[in-house]
Amino acid sequence: MVVGGVMMPIIGGIIGLGYGRKIGVEGSSKINIRSMRWSVVLISMELYESVIEGVKKEVKIWEWMREGVERVECGVISEKEVISMMWMVVVVGSIVSEYSRSYMKEEGERVRFMSIVNIFIGSMLVLVGSENMLQMYIGWEGIGICSYILISYWSTRKETGKAGMKAMVINRIGDMGIMLGIGKGYVSYGSVSYGVMKSVVMEEDKIMGIMIIMGVMTKSSQMGMQTWLSDAMEGPTPVSALIHAATLVTAGVYVVIRMEGIIGGKGIMIGIGGGSIVYIGMLGIYAQDIKKIIAYSTGSQLGYMVLSVGVGSSNNSISHVINHGMVKAMLFMSAGGIIHSRMEEQDIRKLGGGRMNVSKMGVIIGSMGIMGIEYSSVYESKEEIIRESSMSRYGEISSVMGVGITSYYSIRMIKRVIVSEGKKKKEEVEEKMEESIMKLSMIGVVMGYLSKEWERESWEMELGVREKVVMMIGIIMGIVKDKIKQREIGRIIGKKWYNEVWQNRWIGSKIELMGREIVEGIDRKILEECGRKGSKEIMEVMEKGVRRRGNVSKYSMGMIIGIIMWGWSCG
Amino acid sequence: MGNQVSMPAARAAPFAPNLTHKQRVTRLYRHALRTARDWEPDFDLFVKDAEKIQARFKKNKNLTIQEGQRLVEAGLRELISNRHPEPYIPPFAPGGTAYQRNVPCPPEDVNDLLPPPERRIR
Numbered sequence: 099m100v101v102g103g104v105m106m107p108i109i110g111g112i113i114g115l116g117y118g119r120k121i122g123v124e125g126s127s128k129i130n131i132r133s134m135r136w137s138v139v140l141i142s143m144e145l146y147e148s149v150i151e152g153v154k155k156e157v158k159i160w161e162w163m164r165e166g167v168e169r170v171e172c173g174v175i176s177e178k179e180v181i182s183m184m185w186m187v188v189v190v191g192s193i194v195s196e197y198s199r200s201y202m203k204e205e206g207e208r209v210r211f212m213s214i215v216n217i218f219i220g221s222m223l224v225l226v227g228s229e230n231m232l233q234m235y236i237g238w239e240g241i242g243i244c245s246y247i248l249i250s251y252w253s254t255r256k257e258t259g260k261a262g263m264k265a266m267v268i269n270r271i272g273d274m275g276i277m278l279g280i281g282k283g284y285v286s287y288g289s290v291s292y293g294v295m296k297s298v299v300m301e302e303d304k305i306m307g308i309m310i311i312m313g314v315m316t317k318s319s320q321m322g323m324q325t326w327l328s329d330a331m332e333g334p335t336p337v338s339a340l341i342h343a344a345t346l347v348t349a350g351v352y353v354v355i356r357m358e359g360i361i362g363g364k365g366i367m368i369g370i371g372g373g374s375i376v377y378i379g380m381l382g383i384y385a386q387d388i389k390k391i392i393a394y395s396t397g398s399q400l401g402y403m404v405l406s407v408g409v410g411s412s413n414n415s416i417s418h419v420i421n422h423g424m425v426k427a428m429l430f431m432s433a434g435g436i437i438h439s440r441m442e443e444q445d446i447r448k449l450g451g452g453r454m455n456v457s458k459m460g461v462i463i464g465s466m467g468i469m470g471i472e473y474s475s476v477y478e479s480k481e482e483i484i485r486e487s488s489m490s491r492y493g494e495i496s497s498v499m500g501v502g503i504t505s506y507y508s509i510r511m512i513k514r515v516i517v518s519e520g521k522k523k524k525e526e527v528e529e530k531m532e533e534s535i536m537k538l539s540m541i542g543v544v545m546g547y548l549s550k551e552w553e554r555e556s557w558e559m560e561l562g563v564r565e566k567v568v569m570m571i572g573i574i575m576g577i578v579k580d581k582i583k584q585r586e587i588g589r590i591i592g593k594k595w596y597n598e599v600w601q602n603r604w605i606g607s608k609i610e611l612m613g614r615e616i617v618e619g620i621d622r623k624i625l626e627e628c629g630r631k632g633s634k635e636i637m638e639v640m641e642k643g644v645r646r647r648g649n650v651s652k653y654s655m656g657m658i659i660g661i662i663m664w665g666w667s668c669g
Numbered sequence: 670m671g672n673q674v675s676m677p678a679a680r681a682a683p684f685a686p687n688l689t690h691k692q693r694v695t696r697l698y699r700h701a702l703r704t705a706r707d708w709e710p711d712f713d714l715f716v717k718d719a720e721k722i723q724a725r726f727k728k729n730k731n732l733t734i735q736e737g738q739r740l741v742e743a744g745l746r747e748l749i750s751n752r753h754p755e756p757y758i759p760p761f762a763p764g765g766t767a768y769q770r771n772v773p774c775p776p777e778d779v780n781d782l783l784p785p786p787e788r789r790i791r
Contacts (some may be wrong), residue, residue, distance in 0.1 A: 204772065254772040386755045442760040442767040447710035514710065593754065
């Protein structure tokens with residue numbers, strides 16, 4: 099059942115990519131959406147077994163490799179936390195797929211878009227359900243590549259290409275950290291399996307922790323590595339709702355939660371998480387693009403999740419991952435509805451006016467939840483994290499400051515988009531889009547009510563007085579003074595903490611110089627001119643010969659068959 | 670001055686080289702109003718800022734060219750110091766969020782776009 103739930107999106111995506119031209123855009127969209135719905139059904143059945151009945155199991159599909167007694171087997175595990183996370187991914191993925199069918203109705207290349215979304219969801223499920231770090235890494239790379247393709251969807255626009263490349267390059271730094279962490283884990287514990295590592299661990303490995311935290315910093319866009327997330331808003335809104343709110347950005351946090359007890363570096367996580375809450379939250383003060391405000395809000399909330407893991411409260415962190423993912427996806431979809439109805443206008447200075455509709459209601463509900471108003475699921479998990487973070491003074495101060503900052507930019511956004519007057523424009527949001535927004539908002543509110551009913555001992559447990567005062571200050575500032583001039587708070591926040599400036603100056607320009615020297619010195623001079631005729635001339639002669647005969651497709655097929663046979667013989 | 674400051678192309682007009690004095694003044698005025706509009710989304714409050722800017726320009730209407738050029742230079746420096754970190758650009762304008770999203774493909778034979786041989790510049 100759980101294997102079916104993981105494979106359905108991938109199968110739907112592959113059919114869409116492979117046969118999209120034959121079955122048409124509508125046909126492949128239906129296949130993609132139905133495969134997601136089946137995945138929701140299967141994972142929901144598995145959720146009942148694992149959460150309600152407490153069943154734990156591991157389904158092994160095939161043995162990937164063997165080194166002595168150590169075997170790496172690909173499969174899916176079924177535990178409470180794993181299946182809960184999978185359920186969130188497939189529910190959000192399914193609703194976003196239906197939403198994007200309407201949102202992307204007038205765009206080209208829809209087959210490719212919907213199929214890559216499915217493959218992305220499949221990769222995320224592979225990451226979440228893995229029992230070992232190698233399979234987790236397959237999913238990790240899969241979501242990275244799909245994210246690049248989806249961010250750069252509008253490939254004729256220069257900025258989307260740059261944004262996709264930026265996301266890829268910054269995430270490569272984290273990918274390198276994860277790879278090193280896998281190697282270190284094997285050296286330290288003799289295995290890459292989570293279960294084996296947890297059973298043999300004597301002391302948490304700090305160095306491995308630092309390497310894995312590099313992956314968290316980039317994937318979950320923590321302080322210093324957050325520049326790619328705001329630029330990733332170049333992609334279509336369904337991409338932002340699925341990838342940059344609920345799934346890809348939470349992958350780093352999820353991996354750290356799975357490795358609790360194995361890796362050290364909790365102090366670093368508290369530092370990074372607490373710092374990110376304020377560092378990234380402050381960027382929302384100046385942002386004028388509605389999607390960038392929500393993106394900065396996501397980065398700030400991810401800081402809460404990392405902080406929670408650092409103080410040893412992984413249950414609250416996973417709870418916040420799930421609750422926040424749903425509400426933030428709904429917030430992005432609502433913003434997308436507003437953008438779509440206002441002819442692609444994204445600047446909050448121009449979004450005022452017009453009547454209340456489902457999208458605007460979604461923005462209000464989502465923002466209230468993120469701020470910490472009761473009866474939202476996000477409020478419940480955030481409030482627990484704030485309470486647990488009191489174990490660390492630094493964590494406590496940053497989490498409380500985060501409440502005020504979140505309130506400020508959320509109220510500012512609501513004021514500009516919904517309350518303020520503007521030119522009366524005819525706004526029409528597609529019915530299907532409104533349905534998707536309503537579904538997710540209902541799930542978010544119901545989950546919040548249920549978690550308050552089931553998990554709380556007392557109805558009086560709520561945000562402390564201090565947090566409520568800070569929230570009210572943020573709300574009042576957002577209403578009264580929603581324009582902070584550069585002089586008053588300094589250029590530094592307006593320039594996004596000069597992140598891109600120092601990254602380009604100290605890292606980017608040096609790597610570019612090194613790359614240029616390699617191309618000019620080694621590639622063009624040595625490698626091309628080596629040999630009697632030079633490898634360049636040899637390749638040109640070969641290419642002419644192949645092209646003349648017109649057998650390129652046969653040679654490519656031969657190459658693929660050869661690789662498969664070689665892989666078979668090695669296995 | 671213009672080459673040393675990074676800004677979106679939509680806001681670079683006052684800093685273009687080889688402008689007449691009249692062009693520099695009119696562009697400075699227009700961009701001062703746009704910068705004020707970036708900071709003040711409420712139209713009623715923006716009108717007050719716009720009136721102040723207009724009064725400042727009108728006060729200096731009858732100066733000599735040299736004095737005017739000196740004031741324009743000072744005005745450009747003030748414009749840079751007051752610019753918004755995210756100036757408003759319409760979505761489909763160059764630099765906007767929806768610019769060049771779905772550019773149509775060029776025709777199959779690009780030579781059809783060229784002028785006839787006798788009119789081509791060599």
